[in-house]
Amino acid sequence: MLSDGAVSAQHIWKRFRADRRQSLLRDEVERARRRWRRDDDSGWRWVLRDVDFVVEPGEAVALLGANGSGKSTLLKILTGVMYPHTGRVGVGGRIGALIEVRAGIHPDLTGRENVYLYGALMGRSRVDVARRFDEIVAFSELEGAIDRPVKFYSSGMEMRLGFSVAASLEPDVLMVDEVLAVGDAMFQQKCLDRIRAVLAQGRTLVFVSHDLAAVEATCGRGVWLRDGSAAADGPIRDTLGSYRRYVESRMEVAGHGDIGAGEVRLDQIDLAGPSDEGGGARTDEHFEITMAFEAGQPRLAMVHVGVSEGPATPIFALAQKADVGAGRTVARCTIPRLALPRGRYYVWVGLTDHAGGDLLAWHPAARFDVVGPDLDPTPCAVVRLAPVHVPAEWVLDSEDPSTRER
Structure with a gap:
């Protein structure tokens, strides 16, 4: 029973x-x-x-x-x-x-x-x-x-x-x-x-x-x-x-055939963190994303980079206008302080033209692990919009009720 x-x-x-x-x-x-x-x-x-x-x-x-x-x-x-x-x-x-x-x-x-x-x-x-x-x-x-x-x-x-x-x-x-x-x-x-x-x-x-x-x-x-x-x-x-x-992993398999199908192709992507972590990422330290694009003709593009826990919805997204020349163009994005807790994350990349059309479809391009603290807990059923780590210092002072001014 x-x-x-x-x-x-x-x-x-x-x-x-x-x-x-x-x-x-x-x-x-x-x-x-x-x-x-x-x-x-x-x-x-x-x-x-x-x-x-x-x-x-x-x-x-x-x-x-x-x-x-x-x-x-x-x-x-x-x-x-x-x-x-x-x-x-x-x-x-x-x-x-x-x-x-x-x-x-x-x-x-x-x-x-x-x-x-x-x-x-x-x-x-x-x-x-x-x-x-x-x-x-x-x-x-x-x-x-x-x-x-x-x-x-x-x-x-x-x-x-x-x-x-x-x-x-x-x-x-x-x-x-x-x-x-x-x-x-x-x-x-x-x-x-x-x-x-x-x-x-x-x-x-x-x-x-x-x-x-x-x-x-x-x-x-x-x-x-x-x-x-x-x-x-x-x-x-x-x-x-x-x-x-x-x-x-399913999205990576599904997307392999489409990554190079646009006017611009992502030829290479490299991720780098603090040197003492052997190229990995660490919470609240710098993180660098280097991308190499191949294009058949010069294009004025908007480079979009996002980081997610897996799905296409990013925790945060960054964008930068770029002149993508014919041939190979290298773009480097440096994040001075990576505000992510411990876990596995995925870098998504996409390029659009001035009208928002795809030059390179939004797709997962690389994954990396972050070494650092876990997320602080929230009250039950309080939904956190993004798993962002925010460093903070706390000071707690106890006050004797008998010393309060009346």
């Missing part, structure tokens, strides 16, 4: 049948041949493969992975919306789940009626829901639409209603899918504030999101799903690092 707030997934396998197309005679013959050879598994696609993990009460766990990796399917299995092909699932206590915008919401009912319906699905009594009704409506900011049929709501309004009910009725386990991306920036922050309050009460959170900054700010542990299998499971920053390196 699991304690309230605990989640257990033991060797979960899940498959779906592939989409059936209009069959031709040769397809039926081939299908019959496979059945005769007992090789008829081609009509199925495995979306979860031996996924195994346990979430302790009060833990905040993120499910990470690319689209199609099995995150939403796993969340639906944990909430009981669907069953695994093999394996065992257990969740202790009440579940508050927001796994799809319209999950648990009936379009023909009003917002008011859906609040009570959703509460009943969570195992709450009508009296209990009524006691929290005003709080739910106020949080969702739907006071003027609560008696309107939900089929006339926008997707953002439906998400507000669903999240407000799921998070306000004190679930033992809160499971939230990517649907938070539907809301506007202000409501997203309200959701993160509510999640922080839920975690402060010792509740359990299972969070699915492509917003890696929000994931890192909210969760202490990450499970990375890759092609239906758990590729990593550990502290959130370590798991995010593995996932970001994987994303970067």
Whole structure:
């Protein structure tokens, strides 16, 4: 028997049948041949493969992975919306789940009626829901639409209603899918504030999101799903690092054929840090990026350089106008004090013309490791926009209350 707030997934396998197309005679013959050879598994696609993990009460766990990796399917299995092909699932206590915008919401009912319906699905009594009704409506900011049929709501309004009910009725386990991306920036922050309050009460959170900054700010542990299998499971920053390196490697492979396809080609890139680090990078010390470009004809260009943790969105970006001559042009960018904490980073490079058109497509060109301190922690669910290290000195003075002037 699991304690309230605990989640257990033991060797979960899940498959779906592939989409059936209009069959031709040769397809039926081939299908019959496979059945005769007992090789008829081609009509199925495995979306979860031996996924195994346990979430302790009060833990905040993120499910990470690319689209199609099995995150939403796993969340639906944990909430009981669907069953695994093999394996065992257990969740202790009440579940508050927001796994799809319209999950648990009936379009023909009003917002008011859906609040009570959703509460009943969570195992709450009508009296209990009524006691929290005003709080739910106020949080969702739907006071003027609560008696309107939900089929006339926008997707953002439906998400507000669903999240407000799921998070306000004190679930033992809160499971939230990517649907938070539907809301506007202000409501997203309200959701993160509510999640922080839920975690402060010792509740359990299972969070699915492509917003890696929000994931890192909210969760202490990450499970990375890759092609239906758990590729990593550990502290959130370590798991995010593995996932970001994987994303970067995929982008490098995908981009190799396009790097030289523009009017300007990146021929070489060199990175240099303090000499005592053997060419590596160190926090708060100088860092140099040297690029050699090849062009068929002279061009007036804007050279763009960015540094990211993997995806194309940079932590910071620099730009400089440059006369790129015919043949080889060398550009050197020196950063006097590199404001990055310890970790692995990637240099992205691109060139544009005066109208913003690509002369060299924005692409990852090199990677490097930074030696230095770790990032200072933030309060739970407070999203850091960029992992920038800012040196600071602190002075704390204690004052005796009896010496204060009255």
